[in-house]
Amino acid sequence: MPQNPQTVLKDLKAKKFAPIYFLDGEEPFFIDEIVNFIEKNAIAEHERGFNQVILYGKDSNVGLILNNARKFPMMADRQVVIIKEAQSLGDLGKEDMQKLLISYVKNPLPSTILVFAHKYKKLDGRSALYKELDKKAVYVRSDKIKDYKLTDWIEGFIKETEHSIDKRAAQLLSDSIGNNLEVLSNEIGKMLINFREPTKITNEHISRYIGINKDYNNFEFLNAIGFKDVMKANKIIHFFIQNPKANPVIPMFSLLFNYFTKIALIHQAKRNGANEQQLASLLGLPPFVVKEYMVASRNYNLGKVIDVFAYIKEADLRFKGVDSGSMSEAENLRELVYKILH
Structure with missing residues (x-):
């Protein structure tokens, strides 16, 4: 079972180092955190010249990595071998190379800390390499935060x-x-x-x-939509249109679609007798935000929500040039908000 990145970082900060780390997954942040900590803290700075090797996947192969991993440290207790961008290792998927790596995983050199940073991809959970790493190494799966x-x-x-x-x-x-x-x-x-x-x-x-306007932002915009505060929603839209680089149009469509999807879920859940706490769990939102969604669900019945989905689709197609005529992006967004609020 892959380990939690935060648990591994806690062990590293307590100076508990393992012979092999294999870090994979779609979220590079946690992989970088662990790699950077090992790179800066596993051995003393004055030892790194002889005892720290940084390799890159596209310029390496399994044989080269294992040759470095099997070396003994020079005038130090341990050495560090880090493979960055390990997902670019050309021969990692080959069966014979995986067997070589499995052989090392079963019997690693205790004085080496071998680290694979395998970003944006995951090993096949059915493979022999995955199973051996999961048993014998510190295997970290770095998933995107929901x-x-x-x-x-x-x-x-x-x-x-x-x-x-x-x-x-x-x-x-x-x-x-x-x-x-x-x-x-x-x-x-x-x-x-x-x-x-x-x-x-x-x-x-x-x-x-940070520069995120406390009055004119996505959170306040959705809040104005939900409460049917026409004046506030139009002020925020005007601000967005005046600052297009910070507030591009396309993400607005996705933002509104996701917002009204949650309102549709509330309507369905309420029919099944869900209470506020159950709704918070269903939507994955803090209770104070759910209260605001509850208000929105009273302001937009299910029929109106279905109409809103059609308005968003229409606006998205117009943005992509379908039946847009001479309508600008700003006019398209204004019309969408008008249709939602009225």
Whole structure:
């Protein structure tokens, strides 16, 4: 069973190093975190010149990697061999090379820390190599964070820095940046350097230090749509249109589609007698956000929700040039919002 990246990082910080790490999956953030920690902390800086080898998949092969892994460290207790972009190893999929690697995995050199950073791809769980790595090595599967778990991740990430964050502020970051953890962590890091003492992060901090407008953002836009606040929704749309680089049109269609999909799910769940807590679990949203979706479900009956899906599809096709005439992107977006609200 693949191990959790956070558990592995905790062990590394406690100086518990293993002979082999195989890191794979679609989320590069956790893979980079583990590789960077090992690269900077597994051996002392003055030992790295002779005892740390960095290889790249496209320029390497299994034989070269194993030759380096079987070397003994020079005037040190251990050496580190890291294979970055291991998914580009040309012969990793070959049966004879996998057998060589399996042989090493069964009996690794204790003085070597061998690390494979196999990004964006996963090993075949049915393969003999996978099964052996899972048994004998530290095997990490780095999956994308689900959208509904993103606010929890943001809260946990900030907590590790001895700061904290307001739930609405975490939701604002989640809705505005999305689940690109590298971008999220960079933006959070740039913000946190402004605080010397432990601080609770709010929307005002995010607006000041990250540049996400606390009044004109995706979270507030959907909130205005849900509450049928015509004036607020139009103000935000006007702001988006005036700042097209920061607020491109295409993601807006996806944002609205996902929002009304949740409203449709609420209608279905309510028919089955679901309560507010069950709805929060179903939608994967914090309770305070679910309350706002409940209001939206009262403002948009199921028939209207189905109409909205048709409006979004129509606007998307117009954006792609189908029956768009002379309508601009801004006019297309304004018309979509008008149809939703009226």
